[in-house]
Amino acid sequence: MARRTLLALIFVLLGTSAQAQDKKQKHYLYVATPGIRNYLEFGGAGILVFDIDNNHKFVKRIKTPASEEAKPINIKGVCACAATKRLYFSTLTKLYCVDLVTEKTLWEKALPEGCDRMSITPDGKTLYVPTMEKDHWNIVDGKTGDLITRIETKSRAHNTVVSLDGAFMYLAGISSPRLPVADTKTHKIVQMVGPFSHGIRPFTVNADRSLVFVNVNELLGFEIGDLKTGKMLHRVEVKGYKKGMVKRHGCPSHGVGLTPDETEVWVCDAANSSMHVFDNTVMPPKQTVSIKVREQPGWITFSRDGRWAWPSTGDVIDVKTKKISHTLMDEEGREVHSEKVVEAIWINGELVFVGDQFGVGRRRK
Numbered sequence: 001m002a003r004r005t006l007l008a009l010i011f012v013l014l015g016t017s018a019q020a021q022d023k024k025q026k027h028y029l030y031v032a033t034p035g036i037r038n039y040l041e042f043g044g045a046g047i048l049v050f051d052i053d054n055n056h057k058f059v060k061r062i063k064t065p066a067s068e069e070a071k072p073i074n075i076k077g078v079c080a081c082a083a084t085k086r087l088y089f090s091t092l093t094k095l096y097c098v099d100l101v102t103e104k105t106l107w108e109k110a111l112p113e114g115c116d117r118m119s120i121t122p123d124g125k126t127l128y129v130p131t132m133e134k135d136h137w138n139i140v141d142g143k144t145g146d147l148i149t150r151i152e153t154k155s156r157a158h159n160t161v162v163s164l165d166g167a168f169m170y171l172a173g174i175s176s177p178r179l180p181v182a183d184t185k186t187h188k189i190v191q192m193v194g195p196f197s198h199g200i201r202p203f204t205v206n207a208d209r210s211l212v213f214v215n216v217n218e219l220l221g222f223e224i225g226d227l228k229t230g231k232m233l234h235r236v237e238v239k240g241y242k243k244g245m246v247k248r249h250g251c252p253s254h255g256v257g258l259t260p261d262e263t264e265v266w267v268c269d270a271a272n273s274s275m276h277v278f279d280n281t282v283m284p285p286k287q288t289v290s291i292k293v294r295e296q297p298g299w300i301t302f303s304r305d306g307r308w309a310w311p312s313t314g315d316v317i318d319v320k321t322k323k324i325s326h327t328l329m330d331e332e333g334r335e336v337h338s339e340k341v342v343e344a345i346w347i348n349g350e351l352v353f354v355g356d357q358f359g360v361g362r363r364r365k
Helices: 002-022
Strands: 026-032 046-051 055-064 075-081 087-090 092-097 105-110 124-130 136-141 145-154 157-162 166-175 177-183 187-193 200-205 212-215 221-224 232-237 256-260 262-271 272-277 286-291 299-304 308-311 315-318 323-327 342-345 351-352
Touching: 026 075, 026 087, 075 351, 087 232, 124 157, 136 157, 157 200, 166 200, 212 256, 212 262, 221 262, 262 299, 262 315
Parallel strands: none
Antiparallel strands: 026 046, 026 342, 046 055, 075 087, 087 092, 092 105, 124 136, 136 145, 157 166, 166 177, 177 187, 200 212, 212 221, 221 232, 256 262, 262 272, 272 286, 299 308, 308 315, 315 323, 342 351
């Protein structure tokens, strides 16, 4: 009887171990290139896949019609949907849809007035695609790429963030200090936030839709807006560093993100090739540490578990230690830099999660 009990226990343990093995998560980073202007020296062209679990080693390069062009042009944005298992990226002129299971490009669409950095609702049904710094956003069907409608802002449309719950879309234009907020059901603007001190550049939103953190022209640092009242709350300047010449984007800080638990704000400093970290458990956030990176950063986002920070320089930073643990390199040994990256988590061959290029907050209260 004891022997039977022992054998049964062994079988249970073996079964549990097998199930755990079957359900082992795999974490990959999808990097769209050329993701720094059209600079092919930073990883060539295509969608590069890196194994986050294996020291961010290069896995493969997914070819697309855009990467097969004789002269591949700038990738302007990237987003994905776990529900539909699709990844989207934009160039200056077109929006592309890639099936993440087959890795085939399903369609490409030339949209009116070009494309910039877009965002998608969590159900994958709708994309908001800014024109190339023109007057409006194109609202696009996520399945077909067909145009649904458009939203006029006349603000040099540029960056787009969807709230974590998918209820609202935030539409930032370079020339406007105000942030329009659109209802994703009606596709109508329902709120204006600001004014901030200058035209809005990259920005991010916390999980409960109460705060927005924005980069603005001329500021080394960020500003904070109250999404409930629509008013600007704080201006936070980086201390101990001076503004200087930047290679791209024309503003000192182009890139701001929240760690998933929302305890920290990270902001880019191009002229000083640094990332500056702020304690977000106090208001206004307090500057704590700075991290030197290998080039001028123009973007920042994070892994869902909050372990890794991914600036556009291809440095992989351990969020806890604030040290660079790895650097992204392609199959030819070239440094990979890109502002267009998204995390994907697979379990037993099923895509269960995709990240957001904007480093949005994920703290559920």
